[in-house]
Amino acid sequence: MKKAKKTTIQDLADYANVSIGTVDRVIHKRGKVSPTKQKKVEEAIKHLNFNPNLLARTLALGQQFLICSLLPKASNPNSYWNLPKQGVEEGVRDYRDYGFVCNPFEYDLFDESSFIENAEAVIKMNPNGVILAPLFEKESINFIQILEAKNIPYVFIDGMVPDQNNLSYIGPDLKGSGHLAGKLMSTILDSSDDILVLNFVKGLENSHINTIEKGFREFFGSSQETRTGKINTLTIPSVKEEDITRELTKYYIKNSGTKGVFVTNSRAHIIAKYHAMYELSIKVIGFDMLQANILEMKCGNIDYLISQRPISQGSMAIKTLFEFFVHQKSPLKIQHTPLDIIIKENIDYYINFNESREVDQTNT
Structure with missing residues (x-):
């Protein structure tokens, strides 16, 4: 029986x-x-x-599971990278009674050496598991090789390095998000309009952002054979106002036919402010509901935001490690988070939804 x-x-x-x-x-x-x-x-x-x-006999309540997160440093209190960090903290609160603790480490998104330094600090902690946003690909691979040699499982969030032995990837379909942005852009521009793909990042070849841009370009390549407008790329390895103003001004002087800009990360508000300052009528599409992006969208300076649910990415990463360690449950290799399309007309709904979610979690 x-x-x-x-x-x-x-x-x-x-x-x-x-x-x-x-x-x-x-x-x-x-x-x-x-x-x-x-x-x-x-x-x-x-x-x-x-x-x-039976709970005490089926779960290892006395055991501690040390998790280290290695994520980009938030540049300000309203930065995108505060959101997955918040999700990790929420996940740890859910599982702390089962011995889950997390030591967060942060690296400078414009400085590879800070990634290397913090990766070394993580290794010294000898954690049970790691949550990693591998935005510097080459440095992440070196770090991953050490984790694997020590049999330390790791979960990718937000970005991923292909062909690795990560326990899981949790985040958006990167190429799919670029494809979605392309489809949205095609609905608000003519086929003769020039488009700018704008990257605020250091080392595009060393980042997952090139995957997003590839998806964007592939949409127009496969669906818009008759398109006559150009798609150009500008990479600015800085978020300093003087650097951005200089580079954008130089670009627009040479490319006055630009009618749309796709910002490949959460910094759409930067160019939206630039357009408003110089009274440029240019469509803007970017990622994520940061306060600065919300403000610019409400002012009519951003047309679409694509939300990647960064808070959920962090909390799902902790849940994945919990189930792996406590329930010996192998997760799906890829766990895509939904992509929500935000416009001016529905942004208040999403704001209220997120606020009610936070209140609900506080009361759980």
């Missing part, structure tokens, strides 16, 4: 459609849980015939 499978805390979470942390709070009667979720968990416990006393 086949032995019945024991119900786990993960089974309860899946049935109730809540986080494992929420289930834990209900079982141990600690922390705040909304009445709705309390009821869902209690119904799951009853329906699945779960015995809370």
Whole structure:
């Protein structure tokens, strides 16, 4: 006779459609849980015939799992890179009762040496697992080789290095996001209009951003054979206002036919402000709902934002490592996050949605 499978805390979470942390709070009667979720968990416990006393024997509660994250440093409080960091912190809070702790390390997005320095610091910690945004490809590969030699599993978020032994990649379909941006751009420009692909990054060949640009160009190559307008690329390895103003001014003097700009990261607000300052009527598409991007969109200076759900990327990375270590569950190699199309008319909905999500998580 086949032995019945024991119900786990993960089974309860899946049935109730809540986080494992929420289930834990209900079982141990600690922390705040909304009445709705309390009821869902209690119904799951009853329906699945779960015995809370088995929890201590089925999970390694006394063991500590040290996770190190290596992500770009946020340039300001409203920077994109605060968002995946926030997601990692939320994930750790969900699983801290099971021994999960995280030591965050950050590198300068315009300085490869800072990546190398912080990668070395991570290795010295000898963590159980690593969450990595591998935006410097060559340096990331060197780091990965050391992790693999030490049998330390690692999860990519936001960007990925192909053909590696990462436990999982969590983030957008990079080429797909570029393809989506191309499709959006084609709806607001004529086929004769010139387009600028603008990168604010150091070392384009050493970054996942070239994959995004490839998707953008492939859309026009496959779907717009009759297109006569040019698609140019400008890479500015700086976010300093004087550097940007100088490079953009030089570019626009030589390329006055530019009617659309695709910014390949979350810094669309930078060029949107430039256009507004010089009264240039140029369409702009970029990524992510940063406060600065939201403001420029509401002012009519950004036409589309593509949200990559960076907070979810961070929390999903922690969840993936938890399930791997505690439940010995191998994750999907690729876990794509949805791409949300944000326009001026629906941006308030997404703002309210994200705010309610944060309140809900605070009360779980």
